[in-house]
Amino acid sequence: MPLSWALLVSLALAVAGYVIGRSRAFASAGTDIRKLHSRPGYHGASVALTTLTPAIVVLMLASVLRMAKVFPPEATGFAGLLALAASVAGLGWGVTRINTDFRARNVVEKIVQGFLIFCSSIAILTTAGIVLSLIFETGHFFQKYSWTEFFFGLNWTPRFQGNSNLGILPLLWGTLYISFIALVVAVPIGMFAAIYMSEYASKRVRGIAKPAIEILAGIPTIVYGLFALITVGPMLRDYFAQPLGLGSSGSSVLTAGLVMGIMLIPFVSSLSDDIINAVPQSMRDGALGLGSTPSETIKQVVLPAALPGVVGAVLLAASRAIGETMIVVLGAGAAARLGLNPFEAMTTITVKIVSQLTGDNDFAAPETLVAFALGLTLFVITLGLNVVALYIVRKYREQYE
Amino acid sequence: MTDIPMSSEAQPRSNSLLSQDARTRKRNATEKRFRMYGVIAIGIAMAALVILLTSIVSDGAGAFRQSYLSIPVALDAETLDPNGNRDPAEMSKVLTLSYGKVLDKAVETAVADSGIAIEGLTSSDTSNLISKEASAQLRNHVLANPEQVGQTVDFNVLVNGRVDGYFKGRVSMESAARDANTSPQQLQLADALKEQGELVTRFNWNFITNPDASDQRPEAAGVGVAIIGSAYMMLVVLFLAVPIGVAASIYLEEFAPQNRWTDMIEVNISNLAAVPSIVFGILGLAAFINFVGLPQSAPIVGGLVLTLMTLPTIIISTRAALKSVPPSIRDAALGVGASKMQSIFHHVLPLAMPGILTGTIIGLAQALGETAPLLLIGMVAFVREFPAAPPEGLWDPASALPVQVYNWTQRADPAFIERASGAIIVLLIFLFCMNLLAIFLRRRFERRW
Numbered sequence: 001m002p003l004s005w006a007l008l009v010s011l012a013l014a015v016a017g018y019v020i021g022r023s024r025a026f027a028s029a030g031t032d033i034r035k036l037h038s039r040p041g042y043h044g045a046s047v048a049l050t051t052l053t054p055a056i057v058v059l060m061l062a063s064v065l066r067m068a069k070v071f072p073p074e075a076t077g078f079a080g081l082l083a084l085a086a087s088v089a090g091l092g093w094g095v096t097r098i099n100t101d102f103r104a105r106n107v108v109e110k111i112v113q114g115f116l117i118f119c120s121s122i123a124i125l126t127t128a129g130i131v132l133s134l135i136f137e138t139g140h141f142f143q144k145y146s147w148t149e150f151f152f153g154l155n156w157t158p159r160f161q162g163n164s165n166l167g168i169l170p171l172l173w174g175t176l177y178i179s180f181i182a183l184v185v186a187v188p189i190g191m192f193a194a195i196y197m198s199e200y201a202s203k204r205v206r207g208i209a210k211p212a213i214e215i216l217a218g219i220p221t222i223v224y225g226l227f228a229l230i231t232v233g234p235m236l237r238d239y240f241a242q243p244l245g246l247g248s249s250g251s252s253v254l255t256a257g258l259v260m261g262i263m264l265i266p267f268v269s270s271l272s273d274d275i276i277n278a279v280p281q282s283m284r285d286g287a288l289g290l291g292s293t294p295s296e297t298i299k300q301v302v303l304p305a306a307l308p309g310v311v312g313a314v315l316l317a318a319s320r321a322i323g324e325t326m327i328v329v330l331g332a333g334a335a336a337r338l339g340l341n342p343f344e345a346m347t348t349i350t351v352k353i354v355s356q357l358t359g360d361n362d363f364a365a366p367e368t369l370v371a372f373a374l375g376l377t378l379f380v381i382t383l384g385l386n387v388v389a390l391y392i393v394r395k396y397r398e399q400y401e
Numbered sequence: 402m403t404d405i406p407m408s409s410e411a412q413p414r415s416n417s418l419l420s421q422d423a424r425t426r427k428r429n430a431t432e433k434r435f436r437m438y439g440v441i442a443i444g445i446a447m448a449a450l451v452i453l454l455t456s457i458v459s460d461g462a463g464a465f466r467q468s469y470l471s472i473p474v475a476l477d478a479e480t481l482d483p484n485g486n487r488d489p490a491e492m493s494k495v496l497t498l499s500y501g502k503v504l505d506k507a508v509e510t511a512v513a514d515s516g517i518a519i520e521g522l523t524s525s526d527t528s529n530l531i532s533k534e535a536s537a538q539l540r541n542h543v544l545a546n547p548e549q550v551g552q553t554v555d556f557n558v559l560v561n562g563r564v565d566g567y568f569k570g571r572v573s574m575e576s577a578a579r580d581a582n583t584s585p586q587q588l589q590l591a592d593a594l595k596e597q598g599e600l601v602t603r604f605n606w607n608f609i610t611n612p613d614a615s616d617q618r619p620e621a622a623g624v625g626v627a628i629i630g631s632a633y634m635m636l637v638v639l640f641l642a643v644p645i646g647v648a649a650s651i652y653l654e655e656f657a658p659q660n661r662w663t664d665m666i667e668v669n670i671s672n673l674a675a676v677p678s679i680v681f682g683i684l685g686l687a688a689f690i691n692f693v694g695l696p697q698s699a700p701i702v703g704g705l706v707l708t709l710m711t712l713p714t715i716i717i718s719t720r721a722a723l724k725s726v727p728p729s730i731r732d733a734a735l736g737v738g739a740s741k742m743q744s745i746f747h748h749v750l751p752l753a754m755p756g757i758l759t760g761t762i763i764g765l766a767q768a769l770g771e772t773a774p775l776l777l778i779g780m781v782a783f784v785r786e787f788p789a790a791p792p793e794g795l796w797d798p799a800s801a802l803p804v805q806v807y808n809w810t811q812r813a814d815p816a817f818i819e820r821a822s823g824a825i826i827v828l829l830i831f832l833f834c835m836n837l838l839a840i841f842l843r844r845r846f847e848r849r850w
Contacts (some may be wrong), residue, residue, distance in 0.1 A: 109742040116652035119645045123669045123716070126709050130680060133687030189442045196439025209443050216450050218836060220770025222803040223457065223825050229810055230818055231456040262449045269446075293428055295435035316675070323677025325773035326803075330810060350679050350773070357686060357777045375683045379676065386675045 003059055006080035010055035010087035014048040017091045021047030024098045038104035046104040049111045050094035055087035134379060137363075137372035144366040150373060156336035156347075158356070158367045166370045168377065170336040174346035178257045178332060179321035181342065185261025187314055190268025195298060197269075198276050217266035221326040228259040228331030240343065247343035251333035254342040260327050264317050271316065275309035275393075276302060278400055308396040315389035319382040325350040349374050457822050457829075463569040464823025467605035467620065468560040470531060470594065474507040476543060478551040487547040500543070501536035504558065517593040519586050526587040532559035534614060534621035560600065562620040562816040564591045568602050571815065608823060612785045613800065613808070619816035622809070624824045626784050630700050630799030631769060631831075633791060637704020638711060638768050643761055645708075646715030647750075653716070654723045655745050674713035681710045682774030690778060697779030698798035700788065706778060707768040714767060718760025722753040755846035762839040766832050772803040780804045802828045 022044035029036045036043070062079035098104070142150070145166060153167020193213065197206050233250035236258075241247045279302050287297040303310070333345025334355065356371040363369065421429070478485065480499045482492050505528040512527055535558040543550060559565075563583035566572040568591075577583045594600040611623025657663040685706035689695045695702050726749050734744035775781075780801050788797035800808070802824060809821040 105740065109740060112742060113652075113656065116648045116656065119648035120650075120652045120657070120666055122645055122649065122709075123666055123673055123712065126673060126684070126712070127669050129688050130676070130684045133684055133692075134680075137687060189445055192439045192442035193446055196436070196443055200436055200439055209447065212447050212450055213443075216446065218766065218832065219453070220772070220803055220828065220832070222770065222772045222806050223453070223829070225772075226806060226810060226821060226825060227453050227456060230460060230822070231452070262446075262453070265446050265449070293432040295432045296428070298435070319675060323679065325677070325679045326807070329773075329807070350677070353679055353683070354773065354776050357683070358779075358781055363691065372683065372687070375680055379680050382675065382677055383672060386672055390671060 003062060003076055003080055003083075006055065006083040007059055009084055010052060013055075013087050013091055014052040017047035017051040017094060018044035020091075020095055021045075021098055021104075024095060025104075028099050035100045037101055038106075042104040042108050043098050043102070046102075046107045047091065047094035047098070049108060050097075051087050051091040053111065054090045055083045058083040058086050130379065134372055134376040137369055138376045141366055141369035141373045144369065150370070154338065156352070158370070160367065162365070162367075164367055166366065168349070168374065170338050171347060171349045171352055171374070172377075173338050174253070174332065174336070175322055175348040175350075177253050177342075177346065178260065178328060178348060179318055181254060181257025182260035182264055182321045183314065183318060185258055186264035186268050186317060189261075190265045190317075191272050191310070193265065194269040194272035194276060198273055199294060199298060199302075213266045213269055216262065217270070219263075221263065221324060222330075224259050224263050225326040225330035228255050228327055232259055233331060236343070244343075246341055249333060249343070249345045251331055251345045252343045253332065253346050256328045256331035257342070259331055260321055260324055263324070263327065264320060267320060268313060268317050271313035272306075272310060275306045275313060275396070278309065278397060279305045280400055305400075306396075308392050308399075312389040312393035312396065315385050315392070319385035319389070322385070323350065323378060323382050325354065329354055349378050353378070457825050460819060461822025461824075461826045463571070463819045464608050464826075465605050466569065466602050467607065468565045468568050468591075468600060468602045469557045470508070470511075470560050470600050471555060471557050472507050472511040472599065473553050474504065474539065474556045474558075475510075475553045476550045477503055477506075481543060482547070482550050487550060489544050489547050492547060492550075493544055495540075497536045497540050500540045501533075504531060504536055504539055507556075511599065512590065512594075515594065515597055515599065517590060517597075519589050519593070522586040522590060523584075526584055526590065529561055529583070530564060530587060530591065532561050532618055532620045534618045535559050559620050560591070562618065562814065564588065565602075565620050566816055566819075567591060568595070569819070571819065608820075609827065612787065613783060613805065614785075615783075616812055616814065619812075619814050619820060622817070622820050624802060624805055624827055626787055627800040627802045627805035627824065628827070629788060629794075630703070630780070630784075631802045633700035633788065633795055633799065634704040634707055634801060635765055635769060636791065637701060637795065638707050638765060639761075641704070642708040642711050642715055642764065642768075646712050646761075646764075647719055647757060649712075650716045650719035650723060651745060651750070654720045655741070655749070670713050670716055673709075674717065677773075678710060678771055679773040679777070681706050682777035684709070685774060685778045696796055696798070698782045698784065698800075699796050700799050700801075701795040702778050703775050703780055703801060704795070706774045707771060710771065710774065711764040711768045714764040715761055718763070719753070719757045722756025722760065723749060725756060726752045752848070755842055755848075759839045759843050759847075762835050762842070766835045766839075769835070770803055770828065770832060772801075772807055775801050775804045776807065781808055783808075802831075 022040045025036055025038075025040040025043035026033070029040075033040075058079065062076065062083070066076065066079075150166055150168055152169065153165055154169050155165035155167050156170045158164040158166060193209070197209060201209065229251070233252070233255040236252065236255055237248065237250045241249070241252065283301050283305060284297055287301040288294070292300070328348045328351050332347060332351060334347050334351060335345045336347050336352075337344060339346070353371045353374050356368055356374075361368045480503060481495055483495070484491050508531055509524070509527055538559065539556060542556070561583070563572050563577070563580065564587065567577070567583075567588050572580075572583065572588070574585045574588060577585050577588050591600060607621070608623045609628070610625045611621060612626040613623070614621040653663065653666065657666075685702055689702045689705055690697055730748050730752065731744050734748045735741070739747065780799075781804055782798060782800075784798050784800050786798070788794035788799045806821045806824045806828070809817040809824065
């Protein structure tokens with residue numbers, strides 16, 4: 001690895017540059033150190049940074065070019081030498097710049113600020129990466145498979161030998177059905193828990209209940225998935241589905257929905273907690289002063305005032321439910337089906353992304369590429385929900401500020 | 402005060418203070434019911450937590466105990482070292498199969514010596530009593546101690562998964578009768594051996610140190626490679642996400658001018674925090690594996706994906722920590738002549754450190770439990786080799802704890818469900834320790850201004 005060696009050597013050069021720069025700054029100041037514009041440490045750091053920065057730029061360019069296969073791997077030795085030469089040149093230039101009037105601190109701060117701006121741009125790079133990779137591969141997919149059949153097809157039957165039906169509607173239906181059940185479970189429980197904790201509970205009860213609900217939030221989704229697979233699924237099958245004659249499958253819409261609902265309880269409750277606490281106390285005091293009971297105050301004053309925020313919270317929870325993967329992979333099953341029976345196995349967009357992209361992938365086949373189209377659909381849906389929800393929540397917050 | 406005429410129904414009430422009228426009683430009942438709903442909601446949430454944890458712990462506890470058969474094994478020199486010079490390099494040409502024969506003989510002798518007689522016990526019942534992994538274990542032991550060839554050594558061999566399950570209550574005599582892989586006679590033999598003390602069930606360190614094992618031998622499967630893989634990924638996240646996240650938050654919180662570019666960054670970060678994790682997996686597959694050409698199943702790719710995923714969490718909590726440092730600190734530093742950069746790096750950042758650390762640990766905990774994106778970048782592969790030490794090891798194939806759990810749920814043998822729950826317990830212990838550390842840091846160092 002000549003590149004990592006070049007990096008190590010230029011790091012050593014930078015350290016040397018720091019020492020040299022610092023001692024030269026002392027030397028140029030003579031007896032009176034106050035003549036220096038910047039403190040000697042900054043002079044040292046400026047030399048170190050001018051040594052390191054060109055080397056890192058060269059190395060990054062080299063590795064990007066190698067990844068893009070513009071030049072062969074044998075050329076990395078040359079790139080390493082080039083990086084070393086750049087850092088030596090930087091060292092020389094940095095050292096000659098040092099004198100009492102050199103504004104070393106400003107130079108160092110400029111470079112550090114550049115680094116800070118670069119780091120904060122990574123968020124944009126990530127989003128761009130997501131959007132580009134999804135759109136690029138989805139484009140490939142739609143060259144091989146008609147988009148009308150993808151968006152309006154009622155069948156999902158991928159086949160390895162080709163000629164598959166890849167309609168998104170059964171997956172979308174499963175996703176929405178499971179998310180709906182999850183919200184039916186999570187929203188009332190989460191809301192009531194939040195109301196009780198913010199309006200009724202004594203300090204002691206809150207001290208126990210709040211951390212307990214937060215623990216639910218910290219449990220990884222794979223744990224919920226396993227819980228659905230080995231506990232909830234068989235229980236629902238043995239005590240409800242089979243006696244009622246509605247199905248005999250352990251993985252079902254209801255299993256995944258119930259467990260996902262449990263997962264969303266802390267999410268809904270902490271969001272509602274924030275929203276309820278944002279309603280001004282004066283409104284509560286007014287209602288209580290007129291003689292309404294606490295529950296009447298909540299139902300007729302606090303909740304109507306908090307309604308936009310609550311809607312935003314439900315939308316955020318819905319976007320979580322739609323994008324959730326492990327619970328549905330382990331709890332919902334793999335059969336794409338358009339049906340109403342909640343005890344039947346159905347499947348979701350995320351399950352199919354996982355099943356189409358694990359194992360040996362052939363990135364020319366529509367059966368693999370469809371996963372990117374599914375991912376793009378998922379991304380657009382969750383992004384839309386989030387944008388709307390965040391807009392509502394922000395508007396609502398401004399109302400009471 | 403009002404001129405509203407009183408209707409005949411709303412006569413001034415003639416009730417006393419001591420008895421409530423019907424309407425008040427109704428309102429109070431509603432009030433009580435409303436409170437009850439709240440209590441029930443909290444009760445359901447707590448019950449769900451308790452049921453979830455107990456079901457996982459009761460299913461997974463078995464993975465930490467394992468049955469071993471301790472028998473004398475005669476290491477036959479002619480089969481194990483045909484050339485007779487005890488050179489491990491030459492002995493390694495002897496296949497695992499021959500060790501299996503040696504072991505079979507040892508088990509038969511041990512059973513015969515113990516004088517246990519069970520009706521209908523076949524010889525395959527006896528030889529299948531031990532795990533298929535045992536011969537590989539014996540081979541490794543012999544290759545490490547070649548001087549023992551020709552002697553008789555006491556050796557602890559793993560017991561077959563079904564027999565092990567019988568002692569943990571997973572397999573019963575009835576289910577054994579229907580099972581092609583075991584038989585009631587075999588279980589009776591195991592019972593008899595247990596009574597004689599040759600078969601013991603004890604704490605299973607191998608579960609934590611062993612790599613994964615194939616479908617046929619759940620008794621040998623462990624989470625060793627998965628723990629290493631997860632640790633490597635956390636290392637990558639720690640070295641990338643923390644500096645980048647802190648730098649980005651410092652810029653956004655302290656320097657960023659109000660313009661369209663910074664607005665765009667802010668909107669981006671809040672949206673990235675809500676992007677489903679599986680989308681990050683797709684990004685990892687398309688960008689890091691297909692475009693850049695990094696290897697599949699490598700912790701470096703997993704670490705990069707998790708870095709991008711945890712960055713928003715770290716940025717949001719770091720910004721909150723920076724915001725909580727009062728402006729008077731900055732003003733004081735600027736007032737005595739520090740530059741803006743000096744005031745932040747010398748004063749604000751150290752004061753915000755406890756908050757930043759807490760947020761970082763919570764972000765890491767979230768990354769440790771994440772599964773979905775790792776499935777897409779090939780971490781589901783069956784990996785038996787331990788990766789090398791970092792940094793080269795970051796490019797070696799490895800597994801990760803949550804992915805190992807998923808992997809085991811996809812196997813046919815129910816013994817793997819027990820292993821999966823056991824792996825979850827290991828994962829939850831790690832998460833618990835991380836959260837405890839976060840709480841400790843917050844309690845110990847957090848300052849209220």
